Amino acid sequence: LPEKQLIRLIRRQASTRRTAAGVIATGIGDDSAVLRLPSNHEVVVTTDFSLEGTHFRREWHPPRAVGHRCLARGLSDIAAMGGTPLAAFLSLGLPARIPQTWVNDFLRGLLELARKFRVSLAGGDIAQSSVGVLADIVVLGTVPAGRAILRSGAKPGDGIHVTGALGASAATLARLRSQSRARIVPSRHPAHFFPEPRIVVGQFLSKKRLASAMIDVSDGLSTDLAHICEESGVGAVVYGDLIPLGAPAARGLSASPTVRADSATRASALNFALHGGEDYELLFTAPASARVPPRIAGVPITRIGEITRAKKMWLIGAGGRRQWLVSGGWEHFANPGRNKGSR
Amino acid sequence: LPEKQLIRLIRRQASTRRTAAGVIATGIGDDSAVLRLPSNHEVVVTTDFSLEGTHFRREWHPPRAVGHRCLARGLSDIAAMGGTPLAAFLSLGLPARIPQTWVNDFLRGLLELARKFRVSLAGGDIAQSSVGVLADIVVLGTVPAGRAILRSGAKPGDGIHVTGALGASAATLARLRSQSRARIVPSRHPAHFFPEPRIVVGQFLSKKRLASAMIDVSDGLSTDLAHICEESGVGAVVYGDLIPLGAPAARGLSASPTVRADSATRASALNFALHGGEDYELLFTAPASARVPPRIAGVPITRIGEITRAKKMWLIGAGGRRQWLVSGGWEHFANPGRNKGSR
Numbered sequence: 001l002p003e004k005q006l007i008r009l010i011r012r013q014a015s016t017r018r019t020a021a022g023v024i025a026t027g028i029g030d031d032s033a034v035l036r037l038p039s040n041h042e043v044v045v046t047t048d049f050s051l052e053g054t055h056f057r058r059e060w061h062p063p064r065a066v067g068h069r070c071l072a073r074g075l076s077d078i079a080a081m082g083g084t085p086l087a088a089f090l091s092l093g094l095p096a097r098i099p100q101t102w103v104n105d106f107l108r109g110l111l112e113l114a115r116k117f118r119v120s121l122a123g124g125d126i127a128q129s130s131v132g133v134l135a136d137i138v139v140l141g142t143v144p145a146g147r148a149i150l151r152s153g154a155k156p157g158d159g160i161h162v163t164g165a166l167g168a169s170a171a172t173l174a175r176l177r178s179q180s181r182a183r184i185v186p187s188r189h190p191a192h193f194f195p196e197p198r199i200v201v202g203q204f205l206s207k208k209r210l211a212s213a214m215i216d217v218s219d220g221l222s223t224d225l226a227h228i229c230e231e232s233g234v235g236a237v238v239y240g241d242l243i244p245l246g247a248p249a250a251r252g253l254s255a256s257p258t259v260r261a262d263s264a265t266r267a268s269a270l271n272f273a274l275h276g277g278e279d280y281e282l283l284f285t286a287p288a289s290a291r292v293p294p295r296i297a298g299v300p301i302t303r304i305g306e307i308t309r310a311k312k313m314w315l316i317g318a319g320g321r322r323q324w325l326v327s328g329g330w331e332h333f334a335n336p337g338r339n340k341g342s343r
Numbered sequence: 344l345p346e347k348q349l350i351r352l353i354r355r356q357a358s359t360r361r362t363a364a365g366v367i368a369t370g371i372g373d374d375s376a377v378l379r380l381p382s383n384h385e386v387v388v389t390t391d392f393s394l395e396g397t398h399f400r401r402e403w404h405p406p407r408a409v410g411h412r413c414l415a416r417g418l419s420d421i422a423a424m425g426g427t428p429l430a431a432f433l434s435l436g437l438p439a440r441i442p443q444t445w446v447n448d449f450l451r452g453l454l455e456l457a458r459k460f461r462v463s464l465a466g467g468d469i470a471q472s473s474v475g476v477l478a479d480i481v482v483l484g485t486v487p488a489g490r491a492i493l494r495s496g497a498k499p500g501d502g503i504h505v506t507g508a509l510g511a512s513a514a515t516l517a518r519l520r521s522q523s524r525a526r527i528v529p530s531r532h533p534a535h536f537f538p539e540p541r542i543v544v545g546q547f548l549s550k551k552r553l554a555s556a557m558i559d560v561s562d563g564l565s566t567d568l569a570h571i572c573e574e575s576g577v578g579a580v581v582y583g584d585l586i587p588l589g590a591p592a593a594r595g596l597s598a599s600p601t602v603r604a605d606s607a608t609r610a611s612a613l614n615f616a617l618h619g620g621e622d623y624e625l626l627f628t629a630p631a632s633a634r635v636p637p638r639i640a641g642v643p644i645t646r647i648g649e650i651t652r653a654k655k656m657w658l659i660g661a662g663g664r665r666q667w668l669v670s671g672g673w674e675h676f677a678n679p680g681r682n683k684g685s686r
Contacts, residue, residue, distance in 0.1 A: 028572070030424070030494050031424055032423070037385075037386065042380075043379075043380065046374060048434070049435050054470055091391070091479045123389065125479070128397060130474070131475070132474070134436070135475055136392075143377070148375075148377045150373050179503055
């Protein structure tokens with residue numbers, strides 16, 4: 001495989017340059033990349049695997065989408081801290097006989113997203129993989145000292161908010177697993193194939209000090225809310241009716257009540273929203289007194305519940321029916337499509 | 344697989360703490376790790392794959408050695424910049440049925456080395472791998488602003504120096520590939536199983552401003568010297584007789600001339616030293632006027648040649664015979680054992 005060629009391609013857009021959050025002093029072509037940060041900032045670092053067979057399938061996901069999703073996973077983690085991404089590092093394991101066009105399109109998808117958020121691809125590693133495509137993305141960002149939004153800051157009485165809509169990605173994945181996958185056009189299912197990391201929303205929440213705790217919804221709402229509850233030592237009540245549903249079957253349901261759907265469809269869309277994962281929306285808590293705008297950077301923000309002192313998670317259903325909300329995405333080994341695993 | 348258990352294990356030694364080079368504000372258990380750097384420092388970042396079948400074999404390498412080597416690869420890249428390692432991030436892909444003891448011993452090897460260099464394991468990712476053990480290590484370090492030693496600073500007339508001895512790791516690998524592998528005791532082949540990253544030497548060279556260019560010898564002397572020449576726009580002359588040989592067959596050859604070895608053994612040891620790889624020694628250039636000590640932090644430093652204006656690499660043999668030095672480790676896809684691939 002043309003390793004040198006790949007390095008040259010990546011190199012062309014790395015080298016010394018100014019990015020959104022700092023300066024890449026030296027990029028690809030040395031033992032390590034050297035990064036300069038703005039003063040009085042901290043570094044936020046995240047690392048995420050994208051493994052063929054676990055996180056994507058070459059027969060389902062076009063290479064541009066695989067590249068996009070690979071970087072989006074990392075950017076979303078930076079967004080969840082309220083950080084500004086600075087540089088990405090890509091470790092890529094490639095089968096010896098992979099078509100060059102696949103690699104080119106994968107990189108194109110990744111670099112398009114990198115350019116959009118002014119992230120420099122500053123290094124990485126390449127190796128032959130005897131098994132399939134393995135990508136590990138590291139994203140390094142910055143945040144003003146002391147201003148990172150952690151998972152551990154939620155307090156009883158805080159509102160629970162979510163960006164955008166949930167469940168569309170998992171609904172698409174379910175269709176990919178079904179017989180009707182041939183009719184799926186990736187560009188019509190952006191939530192799954194080209195998720196948009198909520199960088200600007202995260203930055204806004206950090207700057208305005210609105211959020212007490214934050215996480216990105218990658219393992220599913222029920223699992224990621226549990227992470228906040230666990231780290232903060234609190235519980236939660238979530239109102240099923242308030243959850244913005246993104247699943248295609250339910251599109252328009254929450255936004256426009258004139259569109260009707262039968263309750264089975266709605267239940268299925270709610271299920272995807274609660275337990276589906278790979279939404280890459282932000283889930284955050286904010287004190288009841290905080291003025292959380294209804295939209296941030298064009299993205300709708302929805303209040304879906306509140307934090308409680310009792311360390312349980314409850315889901316309030318349509319008729320006020322109350323049931324335990326049990327994390328559905330955690331055991332990703334039993335359910336490969338849902339894995340995020342980043343801690 | 345007990346993902347939670349693994350996270351707990353890793354977490355126990357991460358969390359908020361002071362390390363050699365900065366402060367881990369928040370470690371594992373959030374979307375990203377948050378790191379605080381000393382003021383007026385830059386960040387150095389490196390990422391390295393360790394893939395089963397490519398970089399190690401479970402039947403050859405005990406898990407403790409795999410863990411040690413995984414982190415050593417990254418630390419060695421930080422050493423090659425003159426940096427001080429701060430934090431490591433481990434992305435780990437594990438087969439569903441891997442024995443827990445293998446994972447424990449892998450982590451033990453990695454964490455023992457981390458502790459030795461006061462590096463905090465500050466995050467990572469875990470996923471199921473359908474194929475074998477995949478580890479991607481990211482190491483983040485610091486260096487005073489402007490003091491990173493790059494590959495691109497070598498000037499004609501500079502001396503070429505190397506730490507320790509070369510070739511022992513490749514010689515062991517050759518034995519692992521042969522019929523006599525059963526008799527190999529890992530602890531007796533530390534250069535291969537437990538290489539020592541030259542962090543302190545790198546820091547010394549940066550602090551004293553002795554080195555004009557530096558790289559770690561991971562792909563083999565001929566390849567890594569070529570990287571320095573390429574990045575610096577220069578050539579090199581290397582004296583075969585001066586290269587410190589570490590191959591077991593030639594042990595003592597250069598240090599003690601009273602030990603004799605036949606020329607075939609010596610040629611084979613020289614071959615391992617020139618083209619073998621995975622030595623994790625430092626190769627650096629220094630102006631002729633620089634006073635490079637014969638030992639740094641107990642590690643012998645040997646001058647093996649000099650940088651030339653002509654952009655060729657020459658090897659001067661025993662009788663003054665001059666031959667082109669051709670990179671032997673680059674095309675790692677043709678020769679899996681040699682891959683480093685980090686740029």
